[in-house]
Amino acid sequence: MPANSRLAWLLNDVAGKRLLAVVLAITVLVPILNLAVPADSFFHVPTYWVSLLGKYLCFALLALAVDLIWGYCGILSLGHGAFFALGGYAMGMYLMRQIGDRGVYGNPLLPDFMVFLNWQELPWYWYGFDNFAFAMLMVLLVPGILAFVFGWLTFRSRVTGVYLSIITQAMTYALMLAFFQNDMGFGGNNGLTDFKDILGFNLHADNTKVALYVLSGVALMIGYLLCRFVVSSKLGRVLVSIRDAESRTRFVGYRVEHYKLFVFVLSAMLAGVAGALYVPQVGIINPGEFSPINSIEIIIWVAVGGRGLLYGAVIGAILVNYGKTYFTGAFPEVWLFMLGGLFVVSTLFLPQGVVGVVQQWKQKRAERKAFKQVTPSASPQAKPDSSTAAVETAS
Amino acid sequence: MNVRTKHIPQHMLYVNGVTVSFDGFKALNNLSFVVAPGELRAIIGPNGAGKTTMMDVITGKVKPNQGDVFFRDTIDLTQHDEADIANLGIGRKFQKPTVIESLSIFENLELALVGNRGVFKSLFHTLSATQLARINEIIALVGLSERRNELAGALSHGQKQWLEIGMLLIQDPDLLLVDEPAAGMTDHETAMTAKLLREIAGERSVVVVEHDMEFIKALDCPVTVLHEGRVLAEGTLDQVQNNEQVIEVYLGR
Ligand SMILES: Nc1ncnc2c1ncn2[C@@H]1O[C@H](COP(=O)(O)OP(=O)(O)OP(=O)(O)O)[C@@H](O)[C@H]1O
Ligand SMILES: [Mg+2]
Numbered sequence: 050m051p052a053n054s055r056l057a058w059l060l061n062d063v064a065g066k067r068l069l070a071v072v073l074a075i076t077v078l079v080p081i082l083n084l085a086v087p088a089d090s091f092f093h094v095p096t097y098w099v100s101l102l103g104k105y106l107c108f109a110l111l112a113l114a115v116d117l118i119w120g121y122c123g124i125l126s127l128g129h130g131a132f133f134a135l136g137g138y139a140m141g142m143y144l145m146r147q148i149g150d151r152g153v154y155g156n157p158l159l160p161d162f163m164v165f166l167n168w169q170e171l172p173w174y175w176y177g178f179d180n181f182a183f184a185m186l187m188v189l190l191v192p193g194i195l196a197f198v199f200g201w202l203t204f205r206s207r208v209t210g211v212y213l214s215i216i217t218q219a220m221t222y223a224l225m226l227a228f229f230q231n232d233m234g235f236g237g238n239n240g241l242t243d244f245k246d247i248l249g250f251n252l253h254a255d256n257t258k259v260a261l262y263v264l265s266g267v268a269l270m271i272g273y274l275l276c277r278f279v280v281s282s283k284l285g286r287v288l289v290s291i292r293d294a295e296s297r298t299r300f301v302g303y304r305v306e307h308y309k310l311f312v313f314v315l316s317a318m319l320a321g322v323a324g325a326l327y328v329p330q331v332g333i334i335n336p337g338e339f340s341p342i343n344s345i346e347i348i349i350w351v352a353v354g355g356r357g358l359l360y361g362a363v364i365g366a367i368l369v370n371y372g373k374t375y376f377t378g379a380f381p382e383v384w385l386f387m388l389g390g391l392f393v394v395s396t397l398f399l400p401q402g403v404v405g406v407v408q409q410w411k412q413k414r415a416e417r418k419a420f421k422q423v424t425p426s427a428s429p430q431a432k433p434d435s436s437t438a439a440v441e442t443a444s
Numbered sequence: 445m446n447v448r449t450k451h452i453p454q455h456m457l458y459v460n461g462v463t464v465s466f467d468g469f470k471a472l473n474n475l476s477f478v479v480a481p482g483e484l485r486a487i488i489g490p491n492g493a494g495k496t497t498m499m500d501v502i503t504g505k506v507k508p509n510q511g512d513v514f515f516r517d518t519i520d521l522t523q524h525d526e527a528d529i530a531n532l533g534i535g536r537k538f539q540k541p542t543v544i545e546s547l548s549i550f551e552n553l554e555l556a557l558v559g560n561r562g563v564f565k566s567l568f569h570t571l572s573a574t575q576l577a578r579i580n581e582i583i584a585l586v587g588l589s590e591r592r593n594e595l596a597g598a599l600s601h602g603q604k605q606w607l608e609i610g611m612l613l614i615q616d617p618d619l620l621l622v623d624e625p626a627a628g629m630t631d632h633e634t635a636m637t638a639k640l641l642r643e644i645a646g647e648r649s650v651v652v653v654e655h656d657m658e659f660i661k662a663l664d665c666p667v668t669v670l671h672e673g674r675v676l677a678e679g680t681l682d683q684v685q686n687n688e689q690v691i692e693v694y695l696g697r
Contacts, residue, residue: 282567282568282569283566283567283569286547286555289546289547293544293546296526297538300503300535300536301530301555301615302615303561304563307562308563
């Protein structure tokens with residue numbers, strides 16, 4: 050390990066490198082198949098699919114953020130949808146301001162919903178959102194600050210386990226109710242929508258959609274690398290230590306609440322970025338994104354993919370959301386039951402998720418192979434040796 | 445590192461009149477005792493005597509309702525939390541061995557290695573050659589060199605105990621609190637543990653809680669008997685073993 054240890058965190062992550070290769074490939078290929086391949090070709094990817102895939106990539110980034118705290122630090126946040134939604138609202142506010150006087154009421158300063166409510170001036174908290182850089186800063190800061198305040202209060206009072214999960218649910222629920230209020234100034238239950246363009250580019254143009262898709266892919270890759278760097282550092286091992294034996298970690302001299310706070314804020318910011326990329330691709334953000342069910346769904350993605358691996362979260366998010374797209378189209382009434390079933394099955398039978406199943410299967414196959422190779426000589430001592438060797442090569 | 449450069453205090457640990465009650469039940473009842481620098485001290489007593497609670501008080505896990513707890517004469521431990529106290533130089537081994545099962549033996553020791561515990565320091569931390577050598581030294585000392593890269597969860601009960609003692613040592617504390625180290629160990633391991641603790645003491649103060657009399661005998665050190673949250677007797681093992689009261693509440697049963 051000491052040799053080139055500066056990059057060992059990346060080089061040793063075999064599965065992660067594969068995942069990054071796949072994400073890179075689809076990030077590059079899908080735009081080509083959309084823009085360069087003629088629409089009547091078999092290989093053409095319709096723009097509708099580009100945005101859908103872009104949405105999955107945002108969800109994958111969100112799942113990554115949740116796995117970072119849940120898989121590595123044992124913080125089961127059932128409120129991460131809130132950070133995602135806040136990032137989304139920050140982006141949505143920028144997009145609203147971009148509409149300018151092209152709204153239905155043609156008011157150059159006020160978004161339509163404010164005109165409709167007879168507001169005379171822009172609320173102070175909307176100031177600055179016409180500036181893209183400021184809005185992007187808010188995408189990080191708003192979720193980050195909420196996470197910091199929330200984490201500071203809860204981790205310091207040592208709220209853990211189910212209690213913490215319940216409070217996170219309450220947090221997102223409270224935010225949902227607040228954002229539903231018209232007087233909050235975020236568009237009430239309609240939320241923010243009817244976006245026109247982003248940085249001057251038409252949001253309905255194929256090129257813009259493809260660009261957003263590519264950005265989502267890039268964000269996912271950067272997010273993955275960042276998370277992998279964090280969990281491979283000594284800080285990552287402190288997180289695992291907190292997850293497995295919190296009080297032991299304290300007695301070794303680590304200030305558990307600081308570590309939790311760091312990783313919780315980082316995770317909230319990643320979720321915020323995911324939300325900010327999601328909103329322009331789906332064209333709307335409303336308080337429904339805060340609904341407690343959404344946050345629970347994220348947990349299911351991570352559980353299905355395999356917790357505490359990072360790449361498992363990405364795989365889980367994409368698989369479950371593809372399933373959701375398919376089933377809500379084909380059999381809309383069964384999807385929720387399937388989702389619940391999926392959660393029960395994955396927690397009861399697949400503690401390591403889909404990734405765990407694949408790993409076990411590979412390991413068994415390798416063992417069988419190794420066994421076959423030694424059986425002709427039928428040497429009893431050879432068996433244990435070769436099977437451990439097989440385990441090593443498989444892992 | 446600490447021990448050699450700091451001044452030598454009069455008392456490494458000074459516990460005076462400590463009372464801890466849980467819903468009216470006094471787990472510690474006016475407990476007083478002192479530990480000198482470099483001293484090895486054994487603590488025995490029946491189940492529920494308050495031995496573990498005493499360690500909880502010293503390490504900041506439980507705040508006493510009454511009484512003083514001072515470390516190195518001047519540091520009031522009741523004013524600090526667990527992480528602070530660990531960094532002040534008090535290491536603790538738990539009754540139930542708690543190593544981090546999903547980290548390797550090496551990583552467990554790396555985690556415990558004395559040094560900066562800050563979040564950002566940890567994020568960019570790399571081991572220096574001296575630190576690496578220190579970890580290897582401790583791994584060898586606790587006899588786990590061959591298994592250094594295995595997960596700690598794969599160790600036997602006795603080996604986990606040793607790893608935890610290794611984690612204690614690598615923290616470089618001035619005072620070690622060791623709760624039932626011999627539990628689940630073979631006779632040979634028990635003897636080795638006693639030898640190790642005796643070697644550690646002298647340079648550091650060591651307080652050992654144990655039920656195993658063979659082990660206490662091998663420690664060959666002053667013994668304090670706890671009963672119902674207070675000190676019942678103090679002396680050599682022979683003296684306390686012949687104490688009427690001790691026989692009645694503890695040894696005789
Ligand atoms: N957090 C707590 N709440 C309530 N009672 C407690 C708590 N911790 C300890 N006790 C009680 O305090 C008493 C002393 O417990 P302690 O664990 O210190 O005993 P011990 O001497 O370590 O015993 P053992 O030899 O079994 O380890 C026991 O009766 C125990 O039930
Ligand atoms: Mg005890």
